[in-house]
Amino acid sequence: MPRMQSIRIGTRGSALALAQAQLAKQALETAHPGLHVALTIINTAGDRRTDIPLHEVNAATGTGDKGVFIAAIEEELAAGRIDCAVHSLKDMPGVLDERFSLAAVLPREEQADVLVLRSGAAGAPLTIATGSVRRSRLVQSCFPGARVVPLRGNVATRLRKLAEHPEWSGTLLARAGLNRLGYDRRWIELQGEKYQVIELPLREFPPALGQGAIALETRRGDAAEPLVAAVNHAPTMRCVCCERRFLALLQADCSVPVGGSACETPGGGLELSVCYYPEGSDEPLRLSASGNEPESVAQAVYARLQEALSARVAGAEVGR
Numbered sequence: 001m002p003r004m005q006s007i008r009i010g011t012r013g014s015a016l017a018l019a020q021a022q023l024a025k026q027a028l029e030t031a032h033p034g035l036h037v038a039l040t041i042i043n044t045a046g047d048r049r050t051d052i053p054l055h056e057v058n059a060a061t062g063t064g065d066k067g068v069f070i071a072a073i074e075e076e077l078a079a080g081r082i083d084c085a086v087h088s089l090k091d092m093p094g095v096l097d098e099r100f101s102l103a104a105v106l107p108r109e110e111q112a113d114v115l116v117l118r119s120g121a122a123g124a125p126l127t128i129a130t131g132s133v134r135r136s137r138l139v140q141s142c143f144p145g146a147r148v149v150p151l152r153g154n155v156a157t158r159l160r161k162l163a164e165h166p167e168w169s170g171t172l173l174a175r176a177g178l179n180r181l182g183y184d185r186r187w188i189e190l191q192g193e194k195y196q197v198i199e200l201p202l203r204e205f206p207p208a209l210g211q212g213a214i215a216l217e218t219r220r221g222d223a224a225e226p227l228v229a230a231v232n233h234a235p236t237m238r239c240v241c242c243e244r245r246f247l248a249l250l251q252a253d254c255s256v257p258v259g260g261s262a263c264e265t266p267g268g269g270l271e272l273s274v275c276y277y278p279e280g281s282d283e284p285l286r287l288s289a290s291g292n293e294p295e296s297v298a299q300a301v302y303a304r305l306q307e308a309l310s311a312r313v314a315g316a317e318v319g320r
Helices: 015-031 054-061 071-078 133-142 155-164 175-180 224-229 234-250 294-318
Strands: 006-011 036-041 084-088 100-105 113-118 127-129 147-149 170-174 187-190 193-199 214-219 258-264 270-276 285-291
Touching: 006 015, 006 071, 006 224, 015 036, 015 084, 015 155, 015 175, 015 214, 071 084, 071 100, 071 214, 100 224, 100 234, 113 155, 113 175, 127 155, 133 147, 133 258, 155 170, 155 187, 170 175, 214 224, 234 258, 234 270, 234 294, 270 294, 285 294
Parallel strands: 006 036, 006 084, 127 147, 127 170
Antiparallel strands: 084 214, 100 214, 113 170, 113 193, 187 193, 258 270, 270 285
16 A cells, blocks of 8 residues: 555644644654645534533534544544544543544643642632533542632633633643643743642542543544554553543543543553542542553453442441
């Protein structure tokens, strides 16, 4: 088969999405000198519907169980109008449509969430703006007495809205996104006011599974698949495959309050740690497992979660 001379990348149009697409473009051009890489901007349901919580967008837009930032881009991929889709991996459903392949992931950025906090707000009861179910539950656990208000939009939109609402103490963002957009690590200035950027510990405030990773998706068996696979970062792929397998077992989407991350251990193994809020409970279950294979580690954590959930149900029945 002749080598492809050009490749079309599909991406969302936000500043962060474009920054991530540029990283993918640079990686492909470095791996394949002379390759022409073009970007195509695609508007998704998640970008259009910022008036409702993220976990309600699927039902409102008819995107089924696909990620709200994914479906429109995959339509273009399936139709052959693009050759590769670039996503924030955390936005992707745990199980891909069989027509597509997760051909590569780029080296992972920092995974932590950060609290962007208004100056002087630390001593008062906090009002935290976020549209994430996971973050909302973690705020209630980690910041007792804090109030959560809804906030959706890209990074710039959320920061602008924070500045426009002096009654809000702060908002939560991914460190990876701020890094890729070039923000200062400690302070952000909004409309003449300084906001502190406070990194939240991974163990106490676990990120979304897949956070910090950039995914490159192709049609399965297409000529672009091996071309894109050449830029894959194997250590990151190993970790995110473990995280995604756990999501698939849990059948979780953005409406499920779950977070966590996998990391490679010094001995060459993997450790997956997750935090899950059972329905009707304010107390999260925190579980972990280690091993050598992403699949088996994910299955071990899932089995421990099911055991813990069963024990809670049994305890509740005894207490009646």
